[in-house]
Amino acid sequence: MAMEEIVSGVYGIGMGYVNAFLIAGDDGLTLVDSGLPRKKDRILSAVAGTGRQPADLKHILITHHHIDHMGSLGDLMEATGAKSYVHPLDSPIVRGDRPQPGPNPASLLGKFAGPLLARFGPAPTTAPVDVEVADGEEMAIAGGIRALHTPGHTPGHLAFLLARDGGVLFAGDAAANVFRLGMPIGMFTADRQQAKESVRKLAALEFEVACFGHGRALKGEANLKFRRLAEKLAR
Numbered sequence: 001m002a003m004e005e006i007v008s009g010v011y012g013i014g015m016g017y018v019n020a021f022l023i024a025g026d027d028g029l030t031l032v033d034s035g036l037p038r039k040k041d042r043i044l045s046a047v048a049g050t051g052r053q054p055a056d057l058k059h060i061l062i063t064h065h066h067i068d069h070m071g072s073l074g075d076l077m078e079a080t081g082a083k084s085y086v087h088p089l090d091s092p093i094v095r096g097d098r099p100q101p102g103p104n105p106a107s108l109l110g111k112f113a114g115p116l117l118a119r120f121g122p123a124p125t126t127a128p129v130d131v132e133v134a135d136g137e138e139m140a141i142a143g144g145i146r147a148l149h150t151p152g153h154t155p156g157h158l159a160f161l162l163a164r165d166g167g168v169l170f171a172g173d174a175a176a177n178v179f180r181l182g183m184p185i186g187m188f189t190a191d192r193q194q195a196k197e198s199v200r201k202l203a204a205l206e207f208e209v210a211c212f213g214h215g216r217a218l219k220g221e222a223n224l225k226f227r228r229l230a231e232k233l234a235r
């Protein structure tokens with residue numbers, strides 16, 4: 001089972017191409033994102049791997065409404081009693097009050113892949129949203145986590161900054177580190193210009209470690225790499 005301790009008490013759960021993260025704290029466990037649908041058991045076995053029980057999972061922070069990030073949210077909430085946290089611009093889609101928008105039709109790939117994904121991709125799931133989280137909100141979770149509204153990839157995309165080890169950023173899909181640090185592939189990004197602004201916003205913060213929805217974590221001076229990416233995107 002692919003579980004990596006990224007820094008003390010922060011675990012990456014690799015599930016194929018997408019990651020979720022567990023944070024152990026005095027207040028129990030916090031999960032960042034929930035993988036595709038039907039990943040409940042996979043995530044609960046990661047919970048067991050940290051020596052805790054399902055009921056110890058107290059908070060599930062969702063970076064954005066895409067199915068590979070919120071797919072197992074409802075199942076996990078039911079199994080653990082954890083509370084969910086989503087930005088108000090993405091919560092109607094998580095709740096199922098609005099349909100998943102699908103890939104950006106303005107991107108060439110999205111135009112062709114969109115109908116295929118709608119037909120063959122994972123069926124949408126929905127989940128209750130307990131807490132709508134605004135930009136800059138300091139949450140007394142896991143020793144202190146700040147929510148950062150980082151729109152572009154989706155309108156309500158959130159990144160989370162954990163006040164630990166010089167700062168641990170959970171970037172969601174605001175950036176990815178698959179081959180190298182960059183933007184996630186365009187067809188899933190709703191507004192590329194806004195997404196660039198969000199990279200700039202993250203690059204201005206202090207953090208040593210960055211964790212991504214897709215790709216490997218950056219350890220050590222991760223914010224400098226974000227600054228270089230922001231400069232590159234500005235050219």
Ligand SMILES: [Zn+2]
Pocket residue numbers: 064066153173188
């Ligand atoms: Zn996404």
Ligand SMILES: [Zn+2]
Pocket residue numbers: 018066068069173213214
């Ligand atoms: Zn993603």
